[in-house]
Structure formats: C-alpha cells, structure tokens
Amino acid sequence: MLNDGLIRCVALAGTLTASLAFAQGEGPVAVPTYSIEAVEVNGIAIAGAPVKEVAVAPGDVITAKFFVCDWSPAGEKLRAYQIKVDDASYSTGDQGVVQPVGLQANPERDPNAFIDESDPRWVHYGRPTIPIVDSASPGYRWLSVLLDPYEGPVSAQDGKKFSCATLKLTPSANAHGTFNIAMVEDPFTTSLITTDNEQIPTVNYERLTVKVSREIRWRRLLSSDPPDGAVDARRTPGKSWNAVRLSFNCESGNLSPDDVIIEDGTPSPPRVKRVVGEGNEVTIELDRPIRAGGWTTITHKASKTTTRVGSFPGDANGDGRADSKDVLTLVRALNGSELMPIHRSDVDGNGSLGAGDLLAVLDLVAIPSSPRTR
Numbered sequence: 001m002l003n004d005g006l007i008r009c010v011a012l013a014g015t016l017t018a019s020l021a022f023a024q025g026e027g028p029v030a031v032p033t034y035s036i037e038a039v040e041v042n043g044i045a046i047a048g049a050p051v052k053e054v055a056v057a058p059g060d061v062i063t064a065k066f067f068v069c070d071w072s073p074a075g076e077k078l079r080a081y082q083i084k085v086d087d088a089s090y091s092t093g094d095q096g097v098v099q100p101v102g103l104q105a106n107p108e109r110d111p112n113a114f115i116d117e118s119d120p121r122w123v124h125y126g127r128p129t130i131p132i133v134d135s136a137s138p139g140y141r142w143l144s145v146l147l148d149p150y151e152g153p154v155s156a157q158d159g160k161k162f163s164c165a166t167l168k169l170t171p172s173a174n175a176h177g178t179f180n181i182a183m184v185e186d187p188f189t190t191s192l193i194t195t196d197n198e199q200i201p202t203v204n205y206e207r208l209t210v211k212v213s214r215e216i217r218w219r220r221l222l223s224s225d226p227p228d229g230a231v232d233a234r235r236t237p238g239k240s241w242n243a244v245r246l247s248f249n250c251e252s253g254n255l256s257p258d259d260v261i262i263e264d265g266t267p268s269p270p271r272v273k274r275v276v277g278e279g280n281e282v283t284i285e286l287d288r289p290i291r292a293g294g295w296t297t298i299t300h301k302a303s304k305t306t307t308r309v310g311s312f313p314g315d316a317n318g319d320g321r322a323d324s325k326d327v328l329t330l331v332r333a334l335n336g337s338e339l340m341p342i343h344r345s346d347v348d349g350n351g352s353l354g355a356g357d358l359l360a361v362l363d364l365v366a367i368p369s370s371p372r373t374r
Helices: 002-023 087-091 324-334 355-365
Strands: 033-041 053-056 062-069 078-084 098-100 129-134 141-146 162-171 177-181 191-194 204-206 208-212 221-225 243-248 260-263 272-278 281-286 294-300 305-311
Touching: 033 053, 033 208, 062 078, 078 162, 087 098, 087 177, 141 162, 162 208, 221 305, 243 294, 243 305, 260 272, 324 355
Parallel strands: 033 204, 053 208
Antiparallel strands: 033 062, 062 162, 078 141, 078 191, 098 162, 129 141, 177 208, 221 243, 243 281, 260 294, 272 281, 294 305
C-alpha cells in the first residue's frame, strides 16, 4: 500500500508539474515544419498570401514559395537545408499535370526555380552561403549551406515562417481536378541540418492544394482607352469622358459593376452604370462624366490593377494644369510640328483642332487658378 501511495504521489506530482508548465505557457514544443504555399497567380498577389490552397485555370502560372518554421525545438542552429519536390505529385488530379514552368530547362539559365538571397524572409538572409538549385531533374532540388557552421539561425518556435525557395507552376492545357503538390517527405531528401551536421528530427510537411478548373479567371488589367494618364483638355461642361474601355489578360465578358471601384478624390465619384464586354475587352459606362479639375481612378478589385484618367480644361500638354506652356503646345500643333490626341487639342470641344482651341486656352490662362498635380 505504501508503494502504491508513493507511486500515486509521484504520478500526481508529475501531472501537477506538467499542468503548471502548460499554464505558464511552456506547453507542447512546436514541431519543425516545411510548407509549400502560393503567393501569386499570373503576377497577381493572392489575398491573404501565402496560402496553402489556390484555384486556377489551365495555363495560369502560380508562384509558390517553400517555407520553414520552428526548426529549433531543442535550440538547434540551422546550418543547411535541402528540399525536393515529389514529382509524382504533379499528376495527382483527375487528368493532366500541374508542373514547373519549363520543366527540365537549362539549370544555368532557368529563372523558374531559385533561392532569393535578397529576400529579408530568407532563412539564411545576410549570411554567407553556398546556394544550389537543381532544376534539371523532374522533382527539382534546392540546397543552402552556411559557410560558417556556427552562424546558423535559431528559430523562436513561434510559428514565424522563413522562405527557402521559389517555384513557378502551371497546369497543362488538359489539367482538371485537385492536385496536391508535395515535397519528398523523408528527413534525408527534404532535410534540416544543424551546426553539428546532425539531422533535425520530426519534420512536418505541408502540401499545396491546387484546384484546376476552366471556370477560374485570374484577371489583370493591361491597358485602357483612353490610356492610363490621359488628360481630357476640353472645357465644355459635361463633355468629358463618361466611358473607359479596359483590356484584360483573359476573357472578361462577365465582369460586373461590383468588380470595379471608381475614385476621384470626392465623397461621391461617378457610379458604374453598366459594363459591356466581349472577349478580353470591356467598356465601363459611368452615370456621368468624370470630374473636371481632377483625376479619376478605375481599379479592378480582384487584381488591384488600375488606370487613371483626368479632366483638366485647357491642359493641352497633359501636365495637370492650364498655363502658358499649353498655349505653346497648341501653337506647335497648329503649325504641324507636334502631333496631339484630339482629347488634348480640342479645347473648345468642336471636334477638331483650330484657332478656337488656342483662344480657349488663352481665356483659361487669363483666369487665376491653383496648380494641380498629377
């Protein structure tokens, strides 16, 4: 009975000690973890990136990064790491593949898979290393070794992620389904090495889930008409632009008014009346012309890409104000020594360049006005 009592006391003491440690925040030790996560699609930043799941269409280009965190459960310093992709994971969907852009390209010139030593989040940032990228093999491989074995960083075991490598992936034309892009999950191929050249054990591996469907559209605004930065110099009230044509990098006929934001520096900018589109181009029709004396910005919400057009009556040279420089610009245009778009030369709003436009600018310049900046 006495022995049983002692055993119970020891067990209870151990339980109390563990409970106290947990209450004091010591808790379970974080496990070293590698992850592959997406940050961009077609050069468009993913909201909330990095993310472990992304939906794309065939032909889209995913920029993914490899991260590592919590590699010092016992205070280990990280001297070296190695990562290799499981090339069998490229074909884990229903059909087709999601694989590196330019698979098996020349490793000396391949910009698709690399270690970015200038990234402040790089796990070996600011330390002399030997970085190696093997992009000639189907699985790719990244390796970084510190020249000074005792300079290895220590993780704070707080879940903070540090980058190790970058990889661009693209679904094939026939790709469909859910693909799980994974690393080779063994401690010798995808590894973490301490300053004592020992393995850091018990590594977790987190995969990137790529859902491929032809219905997904990652749009990006490429250009506009009027073009970005264009100035409407017409002084006729209410005659400035009330529609802008936008060109995207993919089919955008289903764009809606809710997909764009109109801003002009006032609390009540024009509203989108309707969107008319076909193919890669759409026309944004506004409920009224853009505001005179300022810039109007149109932003595509999803990609955060923008175009900006301005209305500055008399601003023939497009610098955001009407002054004597605009008079000289119109004189050169009238003499044929300078070509100008109609939206900057037709100041009087009669549809063509003529002496009336010069008189209109002179009239505006004679009225004191404050400078307007771009």
